[in-house]
Amino acid sequence: MVLSHGVSGSDDSVHSTFASRYVRTSLPRFRMPEQSIPKEAAYQIINDELMLDGNPRLNLASFVTTWMEPECDKLIQASVNKNYVDMDEYPVTTELQNRCVNMIAHLFNAPLGDSETAVGVGTVGSSEAIMLAGLAFKRRWQNKMKAAGKPCDKPNIVTGANVQVCWEKFARYFEVELKEVKLSDGYYVMDPAKAVDLVDENTICVAAILGSTLNGEFEDVKLLNDLLAEKNAKTGWDTAIHVDAASGGFIAPFLYPELEWDFRLPLVKSINVSGHKYGLVYAGIGWCIWRSKEDLPEELIFHINYLGADQPTFTLNFSKGSSQVIAQYYQLIRLGFEGYKNIMENCQENAMVLKRGLEKTGRFNIVSKDNGVPLVAFSLKDSSRHNEFEISDFLRRFGWIVPAYTMPPDAQHVTVLRVVIREDFSRTLAERLVLDIEKVMHELDALPARVANGDSATAAAAASEREMAKQREVISLWKRAVLAKKKTNGVC
């Protein structure tokens, strides 16, 4: 940073930001500064530091929408100062939420009469939606057990080990035991038979995932429903299903309309979907839909008097922005059924282009299925010299963010790289990514292996002691640097 030569005589406000004193001092990081600074300087300093964040559009780790049409951006900007929770003051915005709930409920084949309003709510994301759904199950189960004179202090929920972290949060924060069905090599989702086996009288629900985070696979909800119905008939426990359709909820109805996973299955009592994943809205909106009023205990609902009519609310958050609700409504009416279908078909197509490109290199196994969420999860055929974490690392230098993950138990030995295909990932980008992955493989091939294999051992035996020690030190430094970038638990 170049310091100005003299102390200028003009008023501070004349100076352009980069000529001013404001870029000479580093901003406090632990305490509020005493003085104000001009808004232009504040803008510039923050904007510039943020340049070092990743580019959201190249963040192939995320399912969350990173592009919307400019017209929608305009609506978002215009409503950024509207607090959603002021329903009395902003009745149209509230009405838009209600319309979205109804549209999504119908999309999921909720058993509604012609002008019957759906039971559902907009949330900040699927985490909040899942907590609300889980709370409803927990309360229903408690009421049932209390009525039967049985203990209700040990509720549990059955899921696959592939669940997203928010289920673990729900379990921990709401004091419900999480019973996980372990995965196995080659089978990376919840096995319905094993799940139903784990169900006992304290099970508040079984949670199935439509669009597993790790490899995009849809769990077989129909099979789960049928097996659970059988067990319920024997036990009389009435255990129900929640479908975590965070990703899949806005894919299956358009790409796989015949697939029965939603309210068409009688034991499915609630479904959550992320508006901000394939609902095609920016981060900050999810939806939870219940089958019917009976599935949402009245005692959990808070009633607000809104325009003389009752507006029931069931959310964890209170004040929040209105922009994403409006944006979701925009997408639903702008695109309609045909628009969403076209987009999902494009995503699917581009996922296949990427998959074929990777297969053609001959270096990768494809771990994801063709059906499911449009993503490609792949691992190295040969990870003896280099592993997937190194590929992920090298790709960053090209600007791509492609995460590498290890599978949960019992498949921890499997590591995958995962590319999520979002609406804005065009074919051009898919082809470029393949090219860049090939470049990375080429570079890695030229580098020494990170782990000593048979050949290295033979070579090292012939080399002197000092050379061997030096090589080990270099390798371990490199390994530490790369492994330090490894993502551990928080898969999202």
Added chain:
Amino acid sequence: MVLSKAVSETDMSVHSTFASRYVRSSLPRYRMPENSIPKEAAYQIINDELMLDGNPRLNLASFVTTWMEPECDKLIMAAINKNYVDMDEYPVTTELQNRCVNMIAHLFHAPLGESETAVGVGTVGSSEAIMLAGLAFKRRWQNKRRAEGKPFDKPNIITGANVQVCWEKFAKYFEVELKEVKLRDGYYVMDPEKAVDMVDENTICVAAILGSTLNGEFEDVKLLNDLLEKKNSETGWETPIHVDAASGGFIAPFLYPELEWDFRLPWVKSINVSGHKYGLVYAGIGWCIWRNKEDLPEELIFHINYLGADQPTFTLNFSKGSSQVIAQYYQLIRHGFEGYRNIMENCHENAMVLKEGLEKTGRFSIVSKDEGVPLVAFSLKDRSRHDEFEISDMLRRFGWIVPAYTMPPDAQHVTVLRVVIREEFSRTLAERLVLDIEKVMYQLDALPSKLMPPTLPAPLLAATKIAVKRTELETQRSVTEAWKKFVLAKRTNGVC
């Protein structure tokens, strides 16, 4: 709506929105439409329907920020596609959150060493912050009871009846009993003595409010601390305090720096503040700060490996936007201490202008105090003919949204109108509001009372009664009855 005369031959995309067929059909409200429509039409239709929402800037009901500088709006739009939770991908945004936590912790006098990092988190709002704080208290208390071999199935929390609805949510959803200290006429916040009286061995914490929703008053946290200190030394229960500083947390440090309400008091273990109230950021950001690591049980924290370092997270929400975090940091460094103080002083000044204007009309009692959150809560001196709900209703016609509320038990007979003074409520607007309230009073004075028929002098009344036909009287009564029902139906429970 005028229908076009002929079916045009030109391609649909040529037509301007209002010339096209898209404004002729009504959009489905229960089901997704089958077909797509052009983006311009979608934009226009939605934009137009939203014109019928209230104007956020004239929404005097809300504490939540409704204006920010254009430079900040730019930063907000640029970050709109950034998912905050991707910490590994957006390390600078994460760093900005950490800086905000530290700055706010220091603002609240958290007992931190020179380069010790504060314990805190950014949330979507004070609701989430309060649930996290409550969860921490609940878990600490459970662990303590378990270690003592005592039952831990009946936790309770003590608050005033003036608490915001999110405390009731916390209690209901996390299965904690809510023990409310009732209010009384003239005393609209939690009485510290009564609160400490109610503390028992199952109390996970006492929650005090800095900036009561209904009248902006600051509860006496110092007195609460001292009384609780005494009780704790007698009982050994170690009951802590949480301060809900949703509104007051960004006011007290600037207007009342001598007021001891924060971590300077030893029993205060956590504080929440809304970034989107007097933190001066749009809706969608709150902060929860803990005194130190011990006050946040490790088992509640999820660890994410971020840039090779540990990034502990404790939130209910996962994916969410990054804009408000960045906007909060912008405000903290843009304004600094002096900027916030200037803004709060202006707000206070304008609140006094409004208060004096209302007093001068001679029609109102001022229920809010001068100290506290800059707002003016007022009621009618004479409620025999019209009430505050009617004033609220009639002000809407001028564009103003001024809510009327009844106080919680045991002061339900008191109704107030409440105007919140936000950053952008200038003196000009304050003076205009007084003018419009005077207009409303004038109009109301000319209208018959909705509560009872108009009172005439006795002899005239007797004469009139005989002369007036039954049907006219009945008609008048049914009109006033209808009007009364309509206005009373607007009464809300959910004060926010």
